[in-house]
Amino acid sequence: xxxxxxxxxxxxxxxxxxxxxxxxxxxxxxxxxxxxxxxxxxxxxxxxxxxxxxxxxxxxxxxxxxxxxxxxxxxxxxxxxxxxxxxxxxxxxxxxxxxxxxxxxxxxxxxxxxxxxxxxxxxxxxxxxxxxxxxxxxxxxxxxxxxxxxxxxxxxxxxxxxxxxxxxxxxxxxxxxxxxxxxxxxxxxxxxxxxxxxxxxxxxxxxxxxxxxxxxxxxxxxxxxxxxxxxxxxxxxxxxxxxxxxxxxxxxxxxxxxxxxxxxxxxxxxxxxxxxxxxxxxxxxxxxxxxxxx
Numbered sequence: 334x335x336x337x338x339x340x341x342x343x344x345x346x347x348x349x350x351x352x353x354x355x356x357x358x359x360x361x362x363x364x365x366x367x368x369x370x371x372x373x374x375x376x377x378x379x380x381x382x383x384x385x386x387x388x389x390x391x392x393x394x395x396x397x398x399x400x401x402x403x404x405x406x407x408x409x410x411x412x413x414x415x416x417x418x419x420x421x422x423x424x425x426x427x428x429x430x431x432x433x434x435x436x437x438x439x440x441x442x443x444x445x446x447x448x449x450x451x452x453x454x455x456x457x458x459x460x461x462x463x464x465x466x467x468x469x470x471x472x473x474x475x476x477x478x479x480x481x482x483x484x485x486x487x488x489x490x491x492x493x494x495x496x497x498x499x500x501x502x503x504x505x506x507x508x509x510x511x512x513x514x515x516x517x518x519x520x521x522x523x524x525x526x527x528x529x530x531x532x533x534x535x536x537x538x539x540x541x542x543x544x545x546x547x548x549x550x551x552x553x554x555x556x557x558x559x560x561x562x563x564x565x566x567x568x569x570x571x572x573x574x575x576x577x578x579x580x581x582x583x584x585x586x587x588x589x590x591x592x593x594x595x596x597x598x599x600x601x602x603x604x605x606x607x608x609x610x611x612x613x614x615x616x617x618x619x620x621x622x623x624x625x626x627x
Contacts (some may be wrong), residue, residue, distance in 0.1 A: 345367060411490050413606040414429050418600075419447065426460075433458035438453040439456060441595060459584070462506060470538075472553065472604065474603050475551070476552075478519070478543075478598055479517075499512065503598070507581070513591075513594065516542060521536075521562045523535040529574075550564075557576065558576055561610075574595040
């Protein structure tokens with residue numbers, strides 16, 4: 334025998350939102366319990382909660398968004414950088430907003446990443462680099478450089494050859510000069526006062542000419558009593574010196590001595606530390622498109 338619950342008859346339109354027809358006079362208790370349980374579950378669960386996935390706003394979709402490399406605008410400056418320039422149509426550093434002052438014709442051309450600054454003959458840029466919070470134990474400079482001659486020379490009646498000026502491409506805070514040579518090689522020149530037992534400047538020259546028409550990665554690292562010169566990620570020359578430290582804060586690119594050559598520079602950084610050989614190699618081998626572009 335099935336017991337029934339007696340319910341009063343419901344008149345139509347008693348509910349303010351819904352209209353019901355008359356319900357049966359009696360419903361089985363088992364059916365009433367099932368209906369109540371269903372209503373309870375619906376009330377507790379409600380609408381499904383949307384769970385964030387890896388592409389939701391505010392979550393990085395790739396590693397490049399977390400480390401800043403290659404994102405074109407939020408790239409973090411290198412560790413220990415006193416100043417760092419990408420030269421994306423401006424001369425402002427990503428560290429401290431330092432800006433070069435130009436003397437001569439300065440333009441921007443295709444660079445290693447985005448644009449590079451291009452200095453016409455006799456053009457130079459200068460800026461004062463800050464000392465940093467503490468006195469560094471070492472210094473480094475790295476960047477991409479190119480020098481192209483505007484002059485063809487050669488014997489009368491013979492084949493002509495391209496010859497670049499022997500001139501300063503970068504003069505770094507009274508510590509050393511990066512110089513182009515007439516045969517297309519590049520050198521680091523160290524003032525004689527930093528070299529023990531000599532009355533001449535020390536000149537560290539790359540073993541081979543750097544190619545014209547393309548940028549080459551160079552780095553100079555000062556660590557204690559050693560200066561290392563890297564070209565294309567490889568150690569080119571090394572010399573033992575007296576401890577080298579800045580004599581001025583001035584960093585200059587190009588010079589008036591580059592009379593018939595143009596100098597191009599991109600992704601230039603001055604560090605208040607000695608970067609390692611592994612770091613230099615990594616910077617030189619960094620794929621185009623993975624560097625900062627802001």
